[in-house]
Amino acid sequence: MTALTHPSESPAATQPAPIEVVNAMVAYEGRPVLRSVTFTAPRGKLVGIIGPNGAGKSTLLKAILGLIRLDGGSVSVFGQPLEKVRNRIAYVPQTEAVDWDFPVTAMDVVLMGSYAGLGLFGRPGAKQRAQAAEALEEVGMTKYAKRHIRRLSGGQQQRVFLARALCQQADILLLDEPFAGVDAATEKAIFGLMDRLTAEGKTLLVVNHDLSVLDRFDLIMLLNQQIMAFGPTEEVATDDNLRLTYGGRLSLLDRADDTLKYAGPEMRDD
Amino acid sequence: MIEVLAQVEMDFTQWLAPFSERWWQETTCSALVGVACGVLGCFVVLRRMALIGDALAHAVLPGVVIAFMLTHSSGVVGLLLGALLAGLTTAVLVNLVSRFSRTKEDSSIGIVFTALFALGIVLISALPRGVHFDLKCFLFGDPLAVGTADLWMMAIIAPLVILVVILLYHPMKISSFDPVVAAAMGLPVLLLHYLLMGMLSATVVAGLKTTGVILVVAMVITPASAAYQLTNRFWVMLVLAGLFGALSAAIGMSVAFVTNAPTGPAMVLVAAGLFTLAVIFSPSHGLVFDRIRRWKLNLHIQSEDVLKAVYRLTESDTPRTVQSVAEDASMGVARVRSMLDRLRTRGMVLADPNRVELTPRGEARAVQMIRSHRLWESYLVERAQQDVASVHDVAERLEHAHGLADEVAAHLGHPEFDPQGKPIPPLRDGKPATEPGG
Numbered sequence: 001m002t003a004l005t006h007p008s009e010s011p012a013a014t015q016p017a018p019i020e021v022v023n024a025m026v027a028y029e030g031r032p033v034l035r036s037v038t039f040t041a042p043r044g045k046l047v048g049i050i051g052p053n054g055a056g057k058s059t060l061l062k063a064i065l066g067l068i069r070l071d072g073g074s075v076s077v078f079g080q081p082l083e084k085v086r087n088r089i090a091y092v093p094q095t096e097a098v099d100w101d102f103p104v105t106a107m108d109v110v111l112m113g114s115y116a117g118l119g120l121f122g123r124p125g126a127k128q129r130a131q132a133a134e135a136l137e138e139v140g141m142t143k144y145a146k147r148h149i150r151r152l153s154g155g156q157q158q159r160v161f162l163a164r165a166l167c168q169q170a171d172i173l174l175l176d177e178p179f180a181g182v183d184a185a186t187e188k189a190i191f192g193l194m195d196r197l198t199a200e201g202k203t204l205l206v207v208n209h210d211l212s213v214l215d216r217f218d219l220i221m222l223l224n225q226q227i228m229a230f231g232p233t234e235e236v237a238t239d240d241n242l243r244l245t246y247g248g249r250l251s252l253l254d255r256a257d258d259t260l261k262y263a264g265p266e267m268r269d270d
Numbered sequence: 271m272i273e274v275l276a277q278v279e280m281d282f283t284q285w286l287a288p289f290s291e292r293w294w295q296e297t298t299c300s301a302l303v304g305v306a307c308g309v310l311g312c313f314v315v316l317r318r319m320a321l322i323g324d325a326l327a328h329a330v331l332p333g334v335v336i337a338f339m340l341t342h343s344s345g346v347v348g349l350l351l352g353a354l355l356a357g358l359t360t361a362v363l364v365n366l367v368s369r370f371s372r373t374k375e376d377s378s379i380g381i382v383f384t385a386l387f388a389l390g391i392v393l394i395s396a397l398p399r400g401v402h403f404d405l406k407c408f409l410f411g412d413p414l415a416v417g418t419a420d421l422w423m424m425a426i427i428a429p430l431v432i433l434v435v436i437l438l439y440h441p442m443k444i445s446s447f448d449p450v451v452a453a454a455m456g457l458p459v460l461l462l463h464y465l466l467m468g469m470l471s472a473t474v475v476a477g478l479k480t481t482g483v484i485l486v487v488a489m490v491i492t493p494a495s496a497a498y499q500l501t502n503r504f505w506v507m508l509v510l511a512g513l514f515g516a517l518s519a520a521i522g523m524s525v526a527f528v529t530n531a532p533t534g535p536a537m538v539l540v541a542a543g544l545f546t547l548a549v550i551f552s553p554s555h556g557l558v559f560d561r562i563r564r565w566k567l568n569l570h571i572q573s574e575d576v577l578k579a580v581y582r583l584t585e586s587d588t589p590r591t592v593q594s595v596a597e598d599a600s601m602g603v604a605r606v607r608s609m610l611d612r613l614r615t616r617g618m619v620l621a622d623p624n625r626v627e628l629t630p631r632g633e634a635r636a637v638q639m640i641r642s643h644r645l646w647e648s649y650l651v652e653r654a655q656q657d658v659a660s661v662h663d664v665a666e667r668l669e670h671a672h673g674l675a676d677e678v679a680a681h682l683g684h685p686e687f688d689p690q691g692k693p694i695p696p697l698r699d700g701k702p703a704t705e706p707g708g
Contacts, residue, residue, distance in 0.1 A: 087456065089454070091450075115440055121438070123440060
């Protein structure tokens with residue numbers, strides 16, 4: 001029930017944690033989506049964020065990125081406010097949020113990763129192009145560099161967006177459902193790549209709803225509006241915890257929120 | 271009919287008109303508007319905001335009327351400022367309405383611009399007596415109203431728009447393509463949006479004089495949509511759209527001068543014509559190239575089928591004539607004859623027109639086809655779980671993708687026999703093994 005904070009075990013424990021979220025709260029139209037979320041993501045770990053639909057998984061990523069205003073609590077990245085370290089975080093959105101008809105090739109998309117470090121008037125040059133080519137190579141998509149993104153398969157599209165995040169050369173990667181619409185071979189390839197990244201000391205937060213790959217993560221966060229459990233996979237992925245996470249909302253809390261918003265029956269004096 | 275033709279035939283003073291000073295002035299001005307509209311239109315089209323172009327044009331009315339009230343003239347600078355103000359008000363209001371109410375963005379646009387346009391009409395009626403504001407000119411455009419001041423205004427705005435788009439090309443591209451990730455990177459997405467809206471209002475108000483409110487949206491979305499048909503690269507689209515915009519304006523203007531047609535509609539019709547041509551001739555999804563591609567593919571498939579038929583007949587020692595090949599390949603005699611000619615020019619069939627005999631090269635290709643066919647059959651049975659009896663027809667088509675055969679073989683672990691037990695010819699030196707002449 002309580003939000004466990006995984007004790008940092010890396011030798012770099014003296015450095016500020018890549019991501020530290022304290023008591024974060026987010027609400028849409030007065031209805032809470034995230035309630036007092038507190039956790040620390042340690043350096044060089046692959047963290048899976050697991051939970052049912054509407055559990056606030058994507059919202060949590062967006063809150064960390066500052067795309068959604070927090071209604072309480074705080075997020076710090078490497079011990080600093082987000083604005084100062086923005087280009088150390090890369091984000092891979094859900095593929096369904098992407099406009100596949102936009103006139104760009106795979107290479108164009110990957111090169112966009114370099115914009116983060118270039119500022120408003122910067123232009124990608126030879127160095128950025130080399131980075132982008134390397135990122136494409138790393139996801140095995142060099143062959144498709146010049147192909148329009150509409151003409152890629154689901155797995156290839158996913159890999160191109162991953163390559164864009166790689167091209168950004170960030171220390172933290174936030175990925176929203178990178179395994180959606182991806183075949184088994186691509187899934188394996190993406191996990192392999194993620195392992196390489198964490199070995200380089202990068203921190204990855206991966207939103208996922210597929211329970212069959214839990215053991216591939218170093219740490220798991222079970223989320224359903226609040227953190228139900230957080231820690232090493234083998235400790236956290238128990239039947240009890242999963243049932244707790246997937247077994248419906250804490251309906252009394254929801255009802256309390258409704259009551260407080262609309263002055264429902266529970267507040268009447270009669 | 272003759273009467274109509276007589277009307278179309280113009281007197282020669284009209285023919286000279288295209289090179290008069292007035293023609294140059296208006297054409298240059300319209301072409302500049304066309305370039306700016308075309309370039310900005312790309313962003314409008316790709317962000318699915320076609321309605322916003324319409325909205326900005328309409329919403330400019332109250333701004334123009336207020337500017338008119340304050341400066342007591344229809345001076346260019348006053349109009350421009352009024353338009354900019356109105357344009358940005360529209361953009362901000364649309365944003366606020368869709369964010370703070372239960373209204374989708376397209377409905378918000380509709381609510382905001384009609385309200386502002388209505389406000390403009392009410393303001394016109396409140397103008398003091400004796401002041402004339404030509405609403406009809408505003409709605410339908412009036413090229414005679416284009417003056418030197420307008421030309422100067424566009425001579426500043428159009429290069430400015432292009433400069434801004436060049437300088438901010440990359441941030442504007444990513445905030446149009448993937449605004450969420452752009453925001454996550456810390457780019458000022460909203461500011462860029464307002465900048466775009468500001469540039470669009472300034473351009474649209476300049477275009478209003480020639481095309482009028484109702485048609486100006488065509489100059490924004492039609493050239494950009496035409497460009498979109500022709501390319502998969504964003505910068506190419508911007509260049510093409512600018513070019514199409516300028517062309518529509520210049521050609522439309524010239525045609526209007528010559529035929530005495532209204533200029534605005536002439537420009538819009540030319541733009542629509544360019545769009546139609548782009549749809550027909552688009553290299554990736556155009557009707558013409560699609561036809562050509564399919565025709566070429568058919569030719570390729572049929573010639574390979576003839577090749578295989580000749581090979582089969584050779585194997586079974588059947589006399590090979592055009593007729594027997596046609597029968598084996600179940601194709602028409604004339605068709606087979608033309609395919610044989612095609613194969614002769616490619617050195618796959620002996621050049622002697624009286625004999626139907628494969629060259630070693632033709633034979634190698636035939637074996638390659640058989641190898642491809644049998645590999646595809648194996649693949650369909652093993653990997654696609656299809657019935658052995660039903661795979662032949664599918665493989666008959668797939669075999670023409672023989673470039674993929676090696677990958678299929680690797681996938682299946684280089685099988686030696688197909689599902690029916692027929693041998694799959696192996697590779698030798700990267701080519702299917704064949705005994706020359708055998």
